[in-house]
Amino acid sequence: MSGTIRRRDFFVETRDGVRIAIREVFDEAADVEARPMILMHGTRIPGLSEYDLDVPHGSLAADLAVRGHRCYIVDARGFGRSERPAEMDLPPTPTKPLVRTLEIVRDLEAAVDHLRDASGYSSVGLFGWGVGGTCVMAFAALWPEKASHLVLYNMVYGAAGGHPKFCHGSQWEDPARPGHFNRPQFGNYTFNAVDMLTRDWDRQIPIADKAAWRDPAIVKAFEQALIDGDPTAKDRDPPTYRSPNGMLEDLFLMGIGHKLVNANQVYAKVMIVRPEFDTLSQKDDMDALTADLINAEEVFCWEPGDTTHYILFDRPEHGRDAMLAEMEAFLAR
Known part of the structure; x- marks a missing residue:
């Protein structure tokens, strides 16, 4: 990692008065000044865990x-270092999930406006992981003049329905109210085990020696960042971290065929990334997304073979280097 990389942590306030944590990452010795970028996390993982681990090949930022x-x-x-709804200091309740995807667009608005002012750029690029991709696409639909490039990584759109995991009859559906999220079981927020995502990752790696595919230091740093992202994590044994369930409810709804935003409202350049072994993003859903992006300035679909959902954390030769190269070429256009 470059010795000239600098980091600064601060807060911005949204139009509805919520304090949102931002980490700025930049290289003071960079040879060029390129498009500024917003990095938006997915359903249950705060931003630093996904985008800035302090290990080799662990920081997209x-x-x-x-x-x-x-x-x-x-x-x-509700995530990481940002202000959390007061209900998250109380035991989970079987009420409506906290922090829906479209609420997060307010957080993106505050971050994007600050980045535009700080950088002097009138529009920025946005990278969204999973349902974070849905968030950045919704932002781009609302403020097309502020979004130049979208990178939709492991995206869920909601056009196709029939998702193999987030589907009718799954644990996510209320058995007493078909078509509704299972609020009686999952409620307003969740305590997550820190190794939950690593287990899914292991299932996607197609070789027995997981360390040959993925550096064990990445896993250790990833799980530690999840603990560090919740000041109450160590109050529980084993440690767990909290996440609001609004994005999870939206993921279920998109899985059964509900769109949260129509892609025909997007005018930015769009890159869609769908790794071969990913189990979240579905080909028929991405085909429908591509078909709906009728007003996008450009649509580039990249479906790398022999890669997992966690391509950003896999060893460079297992897709990470290729991902960076493809994305940089896209952002330069």
């Missing part, structure tokens, strides 16, 4: 920074 991009890593309300 740092890799973009050395290429000249000033990056803002966003923690949505």
Whole structure:
């Protein structure tokens, strides 16, 4: 990692008065000044866990920074270091999930406006992981003049329905109210085990020796960042971290065929990334997304073979280097 990489943590306030944590990552010695970038996390993982681990090949933000991009890593309300709804200091309740995807667009608005002012750029690029991709697409539909490039990584759109995991009859559906999220079981927020995502990752790696595919230091740093992202995590044994369930409810709804936003409202350049072994993003859903992007300035679909959902954390030769190269070429257009 470059010795000239700099990090700064601060807060911005949304139009509805919520304090949102931002980490700025930039390289003060970068040879060029490239498009500034917003990095938006997914359903249950705060931003630093996904985009800025302090291990080799663990920070997308740092890799973009050395290429000249000033990056803002966003923690949505209720996640990581950002302000949490007061209900998250109480035991979970079987009520409506906290922090829906479209609420997070307010957090993105505050982050994007700050980055535009700080960088002097009138529009920025936005990278969204999973349902974070849905968030950045919704932002781009509302403020097309502020979004130049979208990178939709492991995206869920909601056009196709029939998702193999988030589907009718799954644990996510209320058995007493078909078509509704299972609020009696999952409620307003969740305590997550820190190794939950690593288990899914292991299932996607197609070889027995997981360390040959993925550096064990990445896993250790990833799980520690999840603990560090919740000040109450160590109050429980084993440690767990909290996340609001609004994005999870939206994921279920998109899985059964509900769109949260129509892609025909997007005018930015769009890159869609769907790794071969990913189990979240579905080909028929991405085909429908591509068909709906009728007003996008450009649509580039990249479906790398022999890669997992966690391509950003896999060893460079297992897709990470190729991902960075493809994305940099896209952002330069």
